[in-house]
Amino acid sequence: MGISALLPALKSIERAAHVGDAYGGAKVCVDAYVWLHRGAYACSRELCEGVKTTKHVEYFVNRARGLRRSGVEAVFVFDGGRLPGKAAEEAQRRRNRREALDKAKTHARNGNASAANECYVRAVDVTPEMAREVIEALEREGFECLTAPYEADAQMAYLVKHGFVSAVITEDSDLIAHGCKSVFTKMSPDGSGIEIRFEELGKNRGMSFVGFTPQMFLEMCVLSGCDYLPSLAGVGLKKAHSLIRRFKTYNKVLRHMKFEGISVPKDYEARFVDALMTFKYSWVYCPKRQKLVNLNDPAGVLDEKTIADLPRLIGGVPPARDRESGGD
DNA sequence: CCACGGTAGACAT
């Protein structure tokens, strides 16, 4: 998921730090997805078999307490609805989990507990109910939670962009593609991790981003292959980078490729634009205005017709609900 | 050099 080769390429500008040293006294947002999954991992058999357990909730709350002990205030951001473009992938995942569950049950019947467990781990699903339990537990202890209308990524990018928080704690490189000021990844339970600052990009060794605008950086990411659009055959991060560095915009990159006779599927450009817009105009919740807005305001940037077409990519306006206490 | 497929190990207990 995300932009696979991005984090390794940014090794030279990552800074090892303790979360408390980096953000003590500040407010950050936390991508709940990872902790939810790790918590589920700890009790996958129980969750799969419907055995009552609260281990996953305790795991999450413990890590939240750890953050608090480090002097970091956090808002925990949960995923909301799935984007239209991801339905097929979701269905495939469900099938895989189903298969793993069948295998787990067989192993369990045969008394092979360890083999069963390997399969349970692959069969666990993080359900909205589990998210709700975690949210309730967090709020009982005064932790702030927020359920994104769709992807947590976009929601967190919005929170950083408008200064509601000063950083994002996540494992997802998409937050860098979004241009987030500060991304804290690989955070272990003891609070150590690495920080990547967008302003440091110019100092990167190897791939140079000198002269790159955030837009160029995003276009490079999409060109190299992202969740919304696989890359052209033979194009990875390195090629995407040199193409954008040379031509500045995807427009000119594609024009160049046609000129060179490189085979590009005829719908690629349209799909590229779709992917870009999905990144830029995702629905997010604004805590201040207390309503849904687009991550970036399309008014005056996109024409009316294009704006009217956005729901095909970013989904419709989801029904109102109590976002600031989660739910779903 | 680079993309990419396959794969081993981590995740938490």
Added chain:
DNA sequence: TCTACCGTGG
């Protein structure tokens, strides 16, 4: 489920 690393083939 996802990332990091390795060998291969372009």
